[in-house]
Amino acid sequence: MHKKKLVSLLSLGALAITLLSGCSNIENWELSMRSKTGALPLTVSTYDSNGQKIDQIKAKSVDIHTDKKMSQKDSSGNEKSSVIDVDYGHNRMIHVGSTLIAYEGLKNYEDEFNKHVNINDQNKAVPLLNTMYQNFKNDWNGDAKVVMIRSQLGMPIAVFTGKNVSIHKSDMKNATQFVIDGHRLVAYRADYTIYPIASLKK
DSSP states (O other), X not given: OHHHHHHHHHHHHHHHHHHHHHHHHHHHHHHHHHXXXXXXXXXXXXXXXXXXXXXXEEESSEEEEEOTTTOXXXXXXXXXXXXXXXXXXXXXXXXXXXXEEEESSOOOHHHHHHHHOOGGGSOTTSOHHHHHHHHHTTTSOTTOEEEEEEOTTSOEEEEEEESSEEEEEOSSTTEEEEEETTEEEEEESOEEEEEEGGGGOO
């Protein structure tokens, strides 16, 4: 009898883990479909290698994908071209090379931080993310995660927080898709690190 209960409990646990890990995949698929059908508003920003914002587009419907004319696949079917299209409304931006991020429903704490803090006045002995935590700790949930996006030279360009953070492969070369509390974040040609907020309090 105890063996049957144990097997049942283990089966239920395995099923729960499968369902929970599947939830992030379902959310990712749903966000991708919303983007392809023109129902996903995004803020799209590009940055130079030093982390300086070059431009920004805010649109009610955005789809980011590999440029079909430039697309080349290797023998395994992997995309080789880094040229991407950003379709917004009836317009298209063609982009390659510099760092690009796109997000919806999220607050970029790096933008907020730069409005209020002069980086030259910051104590260099204290890591930037810890300083940001001190400024925004009332907004950042204790059991959440922080996603820091950096330019190709490692300069911070974006910081987002959320309780549920999942990372997903993108069809585009050099791009990663995130789902943060049900919202989309795309990072193209960027470094990123995900930290538990609890580690910043020390």
